Amino acid sequence: xxxxxxxxxxxxxxxxxxxxxxxxxxxxxxxxxxxxxxxxxxxxxxxxxxxxxxxxxxxxxxxxxxxxxxxxxxxxxxxxxxxxxxxxxxxxxxxxxxxxxxxxxx
Amino acid sequence: xxxxxxxxxxxxxxxxxxxxxxxxxxxxxxxxxxxxxxxxxxxxxxxxxxxxxxxxxxxxxxxxxxxxxxxxxxxxxxxxxxxxxxxxxxxxxxxxxxxxxxxxxxxxxxxxxxxxxxxxxxxxxxxxxxxxxxxxxxxxxxxxxxxxxxxxxxxxxxxxxxxxxxxxxxxxxxxxxxxxxxxxxxxxxxxxxxxxxxxxxxxxxxxxxxxxxxxxxxxxxxxxxxxxxxxxxxxxxxxxxxxxxxxxxxxxxxxxxxxxxxxxxxxxxxxxxxxxxxxxxxxxxxxxxxxxxxxxxxxxxxxxxxxxxxxxxxxxxxxxxxxxxxxxxxxxxxxxxxxxxxxxxxxxxxxxxxxxxxxxxxxxxxxxxxxxxxxxxxxxxxxxxxxxxxxxxxxxxxxxxxxxxxxxxxxxxxxxxxxxxxxxxxxxxxxxxxxxxxxxxxxxxxxxxxxxxxxxxxxxxxxxxxxxxxxxxxxxxxxxxxxxxxxxxxxxxxxxxxxxxxxxxxxxxxxxxxxxxxxxxxxxxxxxxxxxxxxxxxxxxxxxxxxxxxxxxxxxxxxxxxxxxxxxx
Numbered sequence: 130x131x132x133x134x135x136x137x138x139x140x141x142x143x144x145x146x147x148x149x150x151x152x153x154x155x156x157x158x159x160x161x162x163x164x165x166x167x168x169x170x171x172x173x174x175x176x177x178x179x180x181x182x183x184x185x186x187x188x189x190x191x192x193x194x195x196x197x198x199x200x201x202x203x204x205x206x207x208x209x210x211x212x213x214x215x216x217x218x219x220x221x222x223x224x225x226x227x228x229x230x231x232x233x234x235x
Numbered sequence: 236x237x238x239x240x241x242x243x244x245x246x247x248x249x250x251x252x253x254x255x256x257x258x259x260x261x262x263x264x265x266x267x268x269x270x271x272x273x274x275x276x277x278x279x280x281x282x283x284x285x286x287x288x289x290x291x292x293x294x295x296x297x298x299x300x301x302x303x304x305x306x307x308x309x310x311x312x313x314x315x316x317x318x319x320x321x322x323x324x325x326x327x328x329x330x331x332x333x334x335x336x337x338x339x340x341x342x343x344x345x346x347x348x349x350x351x352x353x354x355x356x357x358x359x360x361x362x363x364x365x366x367x368x369x370x371x372x373x374x375x376x377x378x379x380x381x382x383x384x385x386x387x388x389x390x391x392x393x394x395x396x397x398x399x400x401x402x403x404x405x406x407x408x409x410x411x412x413x414x415x416x417x418x419x420x421x422x423x424x425x426x427x428x429x430x431x432x433x434x435x436x437x438x439x440x441x442x443x444x445x446x447x448x449x450x451x452x453x454x455x456x457x458x459x460x461x462x463x464x465x466x467x468x469x470x471x472x473x474x475x476x477x478x479x480x481x482x483x484x485x486x487x488x489x490x491x492x493x494x495x496x497x498x499x500x501x502x503x504x505x506x507x508x509x510x511x512x513x514x515x516x517x518x519x520x521x522x523x524x525x526x527x528x529x530x531x532x533x534x535x536x537x538x539x540x541x542x543x544x545x546x547x548x549x550x551x552x553x554x555x556x557x558x559x560x561x562x563x564x565x566x567x568x569x570x571x572x573x574x575x576x577x578x579x580x581x582x583x584x585x586x587x588x589x590x591x592x593x594x595x596x597x598x599x600x601x602x603x604x605x606x607x608x609x610x611x612x613x614x615x616x617x618x619x620x621x622x623x624x625x626x627x628x629x630x631x632x633x634x635x636x637x638x639x640x641x642x643x644x645x646x647x648x649x650x651x652x653x654x655x656x657x658x659x660x661x662x663x664x665x666x667x668x669x670x671x672x673x674x675x676x677x678x679x680x681x682x683x684x685x686x687x688x689x690x691x692x693x694x695x696x697x698x699x700x701x702x703x704x705x706x707x708x709x710x711x712x713x714x715x716x717x718x719x720x721x722x723x724x725x726x727x728x729x730x731x732x733x734x735x736x737x738x739x740x741x742x743x744x745x746x747x748x749x750x751x752x753x754x755x756x757x758x759x760x761x762x763x764x765x766x767x768x769x770x771x772x773x774x775x776x777x778x779x780x781x782x783x784x785x786x787x788x789x790x791x792x793x794x795x796x797x798x799x800x801x802x803x804x
Binding site: 154156159161164165168188189192193195196199200201202203204205206215216217218219220221222223226227229230 | 347
């Protein structure tokens with residue numbers, strides 16, 4: 130249900146002021162979900178090594194979340210921190226859009 | 236609807252399962268409600284009542300048919316929605332607590348969302364499925380799902396997903412209403428009608444002459460007969476009511492019972508018994524001819540029979556009518572106090588015609604009268620065209636006849652030339668038509684009343700003079716003589732003249748009789764004197780005759796004596 134990122138570093142999350150808290154809502158092992166998980170992991174590893182936490186949630190397992198989190202289109206990636214909160218839908222294959230959505234400039 | 240479908244055996248038609256909506260009138264038009272377990276599209280422009288329509292579907296389902304429902308709002312927030320419909324007496328919050336309905340507000344805002352690749356609407360499916368399972372919903376409303384098109388940009392995905400959604404809803408066997416905003420030349424902006432093919436209802440809101448009318452039309456209803464007309468509907472404090480324009484068949488029960496008009500002389504004109512119960516009566520006439528008085532008399536009579544009566548006044552207030560009618564001997568106030576009579580006075584311009592019709596319907600349903608009076612229907616023309624008024628009155632008459640309520644309309648004819656064709660076109664609909672007419676003659680104005688038509692009874696063809704006295708209304712025979720039809724004081728003068736003639740004639744006859752008597756007496760006395768004269772003449776004649784006889788006898792004797800004596804010598 131909740132997959133903590135295995136690559137969480139032990140460094141102080143706020144030392145660089147840019148700790149990312151991400152939530153990814155998926156539905157089981159659908160094609161889009163699998164692709165989205167793979168894509169976000171790759172992006173995080175590449176651009177945010179050691180300064181993010183990623184929670185992957187299967188909506189099928191927690192259906193009441195759908196209403197609470199205003200879920201419509203899935204997969205959905207919510208960037209909780211840093212503010213402002215952003216919502217990204219889709220399988221996250223468009224890396225450029227994902228990066229601009231997460232506010233990561235390179 | 237093709238002929239082929241219409242000809243299919245009834246068993247098939249009735250086998251199409253339907254879900255009653257509970258919305259007044261809609262279930263009649265659709266002959267049983269919306270297709271059960273299938274999606275129905277309700278489309279229309281902004282403000283035409285789509286949301287209200289669908290919320291009423293959910294609430295009535297929950298309250299009246301024990302079918303819980305999910306309302307998924309893409310436009311309004313749940314709290315706003317609850318507030319908006321609270322005025323209709325729907326307590327959405329309580330219903331939510333009772334697990335009878337579930338409100339879910341879908342918030343979707345394009346600016347907050349970044350699309351980064353392929354996606355689907357599984358979130359919506361899961362959310363809806365969860366809501367349905369939570370309360371065991373049988374009904375679902377998606378209001379207005381087209382908002383998704385403004386929130387998400389990938390049309391290809393959206394269309395495919397919507398198709399999947401409707402299939403999924405069918406599979407879940409929930410009766411669904413999907414609302415859609417009307418587009419240019421199409422029923423909905425994004426062509427939802429392509430996906431929802433079972434039943435499409437179009438709502439419209441038109442304003443003409445500053446008066447608005449809401450209309451409903453069933454564009455399509457696959458596999459079922461349905462009314463195809465535009466049906467006016469209303470939104471009032473009890474929700475939506477759709478009014479079928481006319482009942483398609485003319486199969487009202489009829490009564491041969493009669494009701495008195497309250498004017499004995501008028502009853503006499505109508506075969507001696509008055510109107511038929513449950514019939515419709517029109518009284519037309521020019522201004523000031525006593526139409527309202529006849530109507531009040533009819534109402535008064537009904538109340539005296541202990542029947543209920545509603546009086547819809549479009550010209551005068553109830554107090555005015557009560558005061559005015561007191562002057563001609565009708566005490567309407569006591570009937571009101573007894574609860575037998577009810578006045579409903581309003582200006583026609585207060586509402587559109589449809590609203591009037593619904594108000595009338597509502598009052599009648601509540602009060603259950605046996606007599607209804609509309610005074611005058613001509614004023615309704617100020618809020619609609621002649622054909623609108625006619626269509627409204629047809630519906631009203633249909634409704635009243637089905638309920639066996641006697642209805643009396645009054646109509647003002649604007650000039651003295653009586654147009655027998657029109658009178659708001661209702662003259663052909665009504666069963667009895669009385670005409671009150673001015674008769675101006677000899678410097679005064681009198682009222683003449685006659686029965687223009689009265690279906691199913693022998694009725695008088697005579698014009699009667701209609702008199703309003705402080706003791707009530709009466710009809711008298713007009714004077715028909717060599718000088719034509721006389722009314723009012725001319726009639727009275729003529730009557731007096733006739734009476735004088737009789738007296739004079741009688742006097743003349745008496746004098747002649749006496750003279751004859753006198754002549755007779757004179758002649759008789761003359762006859763008597765002549766008789767006496769004759770008798771004395773007769774006596775005289777007889778006297779000489781006897782003397783002659785005696786003399787002759789004596790002389791005979793003497794001669795014999797002498798003869799004898801001569802022989803003896």
